[in-house]
Amino acid sequence: MIKIQIADREGFRQQYLAMIHPSVIIRLKYLRTSLAHLLDPDSIQLDEIVPVKSFTKAIVDSSVKPARAAGAFNKNKYIETLKLYQEGATEIIHVDFVKLTNLIDHLLIEESESLRNLLIGEPLDIKGIHDQLFETFEIATKHEKDVMYLAFSYEDLGTEVRTYFYDQAISLYCAYCNISKANHRKNPKSGRIIDQYQLDHFFSQTDHPMLALSLFNLVPSDYVCNVPNKGKILFSDEFHLNPYVSGFKRDMVFKPLFDELGVHLEAIDLKIMVDRDSHKWKQFIGDADERDLAPDHGNINVFQLYGKYNDRDLLWEVNHLYNTYVSAAKNARSIQDILDIIEEGQNDRYLNIKIWYEQTSRKHFHEKDFGRLPHSKLYRDLLDHAFGVYAESLGEEVTGILEESYQTERGGE
Template identity: 30%
Template sequence: MHYIDITQQKIIDAQNIHYEYMRYVIKKKLNGKYFTEPKPNPNIKSIHIVSGIHSEVKRFLNVEKNLRKVLVGTPEELDSIKSRFTTKKEIDSIKRLFDYEMWIDYNPKSTYHFYNAYDLAKNLDIPTCPYCNRIYTKTVTNPTKITRPTFDHWFPKSKYPLLALSFYNLVPSCNICNMGKSNDPFSLNTHFHPYHKSVNPAEILSYRFSFDYKDYSSFKFKIVPDNTFSEKSTKAFKLEDIYKMHEDEIVDLRQIRDVYSVDYLEMVKKKILLNHISEEEIYRLAFGVHIDEAKFDRRPLSKMKKDILKELGII
């Protein structure tokens, strides 16, 4: 698990595009020909007004600050408005305006052909799942739309349809984490959200990978959380269970420890690479992952390997 740094320029740019394009579509659906602003993208097709929208929903979304909060509000802001509409007619209106299934349908005739799930995934460029850091979530769009991450709705869209297309409620993730996470209710002060980092130390994700073993060829992963927040978060995404398939990695690292001792990286540097590259590059070449926490999202298994390497005394 790792936080997604919302100060990164690519995240800010992706957010701005999401707001500009989605705002235009929603405004058109609400007001039709009475919304006369120019198209922000020439590839936008004709968008017709959605009839029968509940008056309270229309009034709320036509207030600019409200629509902005829905589309690009922070996780805290989304939490504050998630239950804004509760009646059957209001919910029906919301579902017709914020149609997630239409947005993920890459169809040349779709309203969202000019901007859809593939575009957001590509703009974000988050290469590994922020929940498990096990699986690549890279987006490939050439020559056709080939693959992209799934989008997890941290606030479930089935319960909170108003947030179905909210930028900070669309977490690019692997299918296993998206489909396999716990159905228990999440809240920002009890469970990890990739875009939310609390100022309260008790609500910050902090854990490490460790292991138990019967002998030198039989290891079992375990997660050691530093607080209740981290314990609930790692259990919700079943990290200990899903990492069982990677227990052979511990065997490999242990063999390095036994064969080459704790001086393995120094040996690689002096005997093979002749001091021509940095310590960080040596680590990446030796273990295939990044040592810098800020780059954990660039390579799968980065956190796990660093934690195990530290426990083994290799770094």
């Protein structure tokens, strides 16, 4: 998994807030008015009905069965419907409108820090902020959560949100697998969509409805990772790694496995380099010792990364590339030629390694750029492995440069 890198993180947050905050404020106000109508139908002002009737219908339909007819919420029938909305119901689900109103009032306080944090809070904080608000205002039932979702509806505001992510182009390939495209393109002439990625909700909208529009709860991903792989699995900070927080880095490395003669690359192992009892182990593979034993836990399991990276065609491709790396690592003359590349008048040995690698692999050298091309971490891990195992003479200098490249100031995560 690749960390999502954002060059101007604060600018990204503030632009998103400026775009989405007004829409959420309006929806919160509509929802509060709708709840006030349900609490006291006699207080309804006629000019309030049209903007909020869809909210009211959604609340009523979730509270009583059978659902009321759509026409029952037309302006001329609205007040009567609310006065009698439980009449004839075969099932009545209690929803505490007062608690919900108190929470909304809290979020609507001018310059509300709580609302800002829900929308643009840091990825490690947003779940705790959300859960604390629900605990404080005693929002616990599914139906109460569904009511709050109306103000943060991804269905209603998702087009606006997706357009923002498309325009920012923060990740060109799926952050979860680094295999499939996660970009958005339109035909410049017709305007029709050519490529379109998905936005996965890291924390589910069902359990965390007020995070449905949270900036760092929306992960650019491809369809397979988002729907068939993750599906309805409930993610948590304990058992799943958030790509806004970190990628696998070198805590998980792709390691080549060879045939009996040690010649042909037959498989790719996903080698976890952290302690078995560590937090990251759980995020990578759950609380099991082997992959696939707890498929709901750990990003490696959920996104089926072992299978995806042991695709036959991909193995054929990287087998040839790995041999190229090994040949260079073993050959002092080749290494000298790489270190002494002179391009446009420069002879920086670090830069020369970078140039050689990117020309050879057609991938980016630095971690911060891995999300811009597919299989970037795989290719770079194979380079590191080849020089780590086979480096001779000048190869040690290259190995040092490879280590240096992971430093933050050089381009590491």
